[in-house]
Amino acid sequence: MRSLLVFLLFVLVSHGLYAQKVILKGKITDPKGLPVPFASVYELNTTTGTSANSEGEYQLKLSPGKHTIIFKAIGFSQELRELDLQSDQFISVILTGAIYELKDVIVRAFSDDPAYEVIRNAIRERNYYLNETDEYTADVYIKGMQKLLGAPKKFLGRNIDDLGNQIGLDSNRKGILYLSESESKLSYMQPGKYREVMISSKVSGSNRAFSFNRASDMGINFYQNLLEMEGLSARPFVSPIADNALFYYRYRLLGTSIENGQMINKIELIPKRSADPVFRGVIYILEDSWRIHSADLYLTKESNIQFVDTLNIRQEFIPVNAKSWMPSSVRFDFSGGFLGFKFGGYYIALYNNYDLNPGLNPKDFREVLNISREVNKKDTAYWKQARPIPLTAEEQIDYVKKEALATRRESKVYLDSLDKANNKLKPLNFLIGTGYNPRNRFKKEYYQFGSMINSLFYNTVEGFGINYRASYSKQIDSLTNKFLRYTGKVRYGLSSEKFYASFSASIPLESSRFVFNTGSDVLDLSDQESINQLGNSINSLYYERNLLKLYESRFLNLSYLKPFGSVQTSLSAEYSNRRPLQNTSDYTIRDLTRREFTSNNPLVPGSDLPMFSENQAFKIKLRASYAFSNDYATYPSGKFYRPSKYPLLGLNYERGLKGLFGSDVDYSRISLDLTKTDIKLGLLGHSAFWLGAGKFINDRKIYYIDYKHFIGVQTLGYTPRVNSFLYLDYYNFSTADQYLEGHFEHNFSGFLFNKLPLLRKLKLNELAGFNFLGTPATNSYSEFYMGIKYLNFRALYGWSYLNGKKADFGFRIATGL
Structure with a gap:
């Protein structure tokens, strides 16, 4: 009985609510019968209104009674209708073109058009x-x-x-x-x-x-x-x-x-x-x-x-x-x-x-x-x-x-049919294309197997080799777009005859992420990843420039990332056994008489002396960044803080702990960085900068791998980053002391080129920038450059100076791909 009463009450209330409104609808056209798209329909002296659709059809819900309705559109004279609405009504309206007269306006030669007085008043x-x-x-x-x-x-x-x-x-x-x-x-x-x-x-x-x-x-x-x-x-x-x-x-x-x-x-x-x-x-x-x-x-x-x-x-x-x-x-x-x-x-x-x-x-x-x-x-x-x-x-x-x-599309049969077509192995694509990427979309499982061409490499330490990666990911929440990911990698050098393997996992938690990485690998001496695998292979084989310097690591790394409001934090701990490596191959496609390979020791390029002795290291790293933002957006996937008008401040601390798990290192480094990438300067374009400063608080036992490294470039092509240099040597400027680093770039956003008819259609942006590095060993290093940008493509020309003397110059190109 109670359920029946509740149902009847719901029906009565619902009927009462809908009975309070009547619907005015119709079509708005011009005198030729053509629809007036998106014309406005409003009740006079209120902000209650609607818009017609692209076909001129409208509908407006109103309370029963008398109403004055305005029908209007830009370029048309408005229509007013006095209506007494007691039930739904269909009313079509014809809007005529507005007549704008110039009577009583005299425009004389060499005098302003009357519009200027109106505009000046509007500006005021x-x-x-x-x-x-x-x-x-x-x-x-x-x-x-x-x-x-x-x-x-x-x-x-x-x-x-x-x-x-x-x-x-x-x-x-x-x-x-x-x-x-x-x-x-x-x-x-x-x-x-x-x-x-x-x-x-x-x-x-x-x-x-x-x-x-x-x-x-x-x-x-x-x-x-x-x-x-x-x-x-x-x-x-x-x-x-x-x-x-x-x-x-x-x-x-x-x-x-x-x-x-x-x-x-x-x-x-x-x-x-x-x-x-x-x-x-x-x-x-x-x-x-x-x-x-x-x-x-x-x-x-x-x-x-x-x-x-x-x-x-x-x-x-x-x-x-x-x-x-x-x-x-x-x-x-x-x-x-x-x-x-x-x-x-x-x-x-x-x-x-x-x-x-x-x-x-x-x-x-x-x-x-x-x-x-x-x-x-x-x-x-x-x-x-x-x-x-x-x-x-x-x-x-x-x-x-x-x-x-x-x-x-959400049915298993349909998704399986798509996957069946997608999951066919295409040998050519696997060898020289994007690899092999089978999936099970119904289970939201995805596999990625890299292509062979992207896995092959050559360096003077390992010779020709393969560095093959495969991964598995599963979407565990479509609304928050959270994925569980596992990645495996194997590496083998034909000349060094050494095999390496590693495994990593990225595990999303409710509001944080845990990352696990273990195994063995050959790594860059610089943690800034100096030059990529393909670039080094080309430079080594064709130009006889073995720019990449490597060492061997057997490691276990645990990382935890978690936001606290607008503060982003990450904590990692790593244990590694690190061994120096030497060249085992000198093969090159072009044997240049004026050039020869250097050793794997960047500080002593003419000698095969090991750069360091084998050692063990247990290190912890902490980073916290604050965006100076209290504003955030709440999405189904979580809370995200909005960019601030202030720069992003970062604090970093790294500690090498001697004796723990047999660790040999004993040092600590603290650093600060300040960055902003969207400083808007109106019609003059926008600027970006990055400032960093740091100091080793102690360096009782430290190896080159633990130094502070910087992002250098020694090749024509490069990957643009806000804190990258254009001509800096990858390894020779690394320091175990204090340092000061600065980068500034301004994008004129076409302010100059748009004034030149032949360049205007190319939609090019003008760039100019400056980079600086100061350490006790090098004193002062600086770069100046200028160039153009189109979408993600950059072409720059610049100069570098070491202690006031010109050190290098030339072009740099980035595709941004």
Whole structure:
């Protein structure tokens, strides 16, 4: 009986809740009957509203009674409808193009266009409107859709039709690639603090994924002088009403119109220089108040944007009260093409239910984002009721089709069929390609067997040899993306006739990780890994330069990594037996008369004297780094602290313990490092630096292997790191004393090259940098360099100086692969 009463109560309450709302829906078109995509629909004097979809269809939930509804879109005259809603209604609306008149405006030769007076007033008020609102909250709905508009039949030897069938494309290789929706509660507090709590998330084709939609990513603010668009451009873009906007833009008044008793100025933006980081399009400014009413702006290839050809930004504002206007919607439309693939899409954010006096607590803003495990659990019924922007027919079909595909993709039969095709051994790929990587996707188990070509090597210590690696990993939590990994490695040199083997395991714990590594191996004398296996093999065989110096180690290493808030810590303990090695081979493809191999002792290259005697070492290492950040984001996979405006501070301590387990070493070293890689300097680009200083507190018994080593480069190619040198010898500058190390690099982000027509299209970034090292033995070592960067490719030229005298110079190239 009690269950029946509860059920009846639930039905009555549910009926009452739904009865409180009626649905207004319809279609918005222009006079020719064409849909007006994403037109805004709002109730007058409220922040309750919605947007039409790309087909002009809208729906808005309202309480029964009388309402004044505004239908509007950028470039159209708004329509007001007085409605008495007692039940669901279907109302279609025709929006006519807005008429902007230039009457009573006289433009004389050699005088400013009237738009300049409007813009100057808007610039004067910019800072006020930027800081007008102390705090607010709003509900934000975001929908994102990306479509493939065309594709070749084959790409890199792979049949695109087969891939298209797996991801839901049609027979012409067209269709939706990504479709997602999300709801969030957005909070804001001066100065510039945001907090976002995602309420729900839906991704077409996946019941487990979380959408990429972030309200903070959609928050473009033209009241800022410069607008950062990370990933789209290395340069920020100049706002049309920035303090120095008149240096970058020309303006033309296209006309004025009246809306709700207020005059709106329609102003065209014309870049003074096509390559400047500026917008094109139209901005609408309210007369007298000089605030932004709306904007319809775009960026093109001329602005040197990456990945897309065109990005259109449309933003609309609504009055929240008598004094404040807030964004009602912002939309990004994009299109582009690459290697025969054509794509396009949009992201739209809809803002509702503003509260300008929410009484926020500053402490809550330590968490800038919260995405819980439950946000993607909402079912179809929930989204049908909650979704403010109707789905188009294409989007409805995509959800249904992708849901069926997702169910199929998660079945054991389907996954086994994919694995069966993938797990076939391809001899050529195993020999010279990516190796052999079988998997069991249903059990989430993955195997990796390296290719033979990447395992072969030559060095003068071992001769020709093989260094083969294989690993096994298992995903133990898909939400937190935690993997259990085991790796085994064997190594054998034909000339040295010695065999080595090692095994490692990486075991994730709840909020930490344990790493175990044991066995025997041949290792670099420098713990900074001077030159990779392939690079040393090429230099040895073809240029007769055996740059890599090696020793033998039999070891056991245990490491534990754990974060404590924004402090990252790691503790490791290692026992090793270390033996010096000597050259056993002098084979070379080219026998250069002016060059010969050096010994395996980098400090005495002309002698085969062992660099050290065989010894045992037990060492502990501790590192703690602090990001000076109290802000964090909470994801289903855990809590992650956000980058700080301050540098990252690192503290390191290393201790060699004599006598423990027969250890011979007795020393201790402490060091500090300070680094920051994203110092933004506006239109001048961005900088990065790394500073390090350390000292051996005692060195009663220390071997060369335990010295402080530095990241040097002695070859044309190198791997860029923030604390790497370009011309430093791999081994000769290592120290067992105190040291000071500094690195600085500035990326001008095209500030110079964008002004040169022939170079502009290459989208090159200019680099300049400086490196410094000081030790008691070498006194002063410095490097200066300059060059270019494109994506991950770098080409640099520089000079090095030792104690004021030129030591080396030349080119350095990095691919970043």
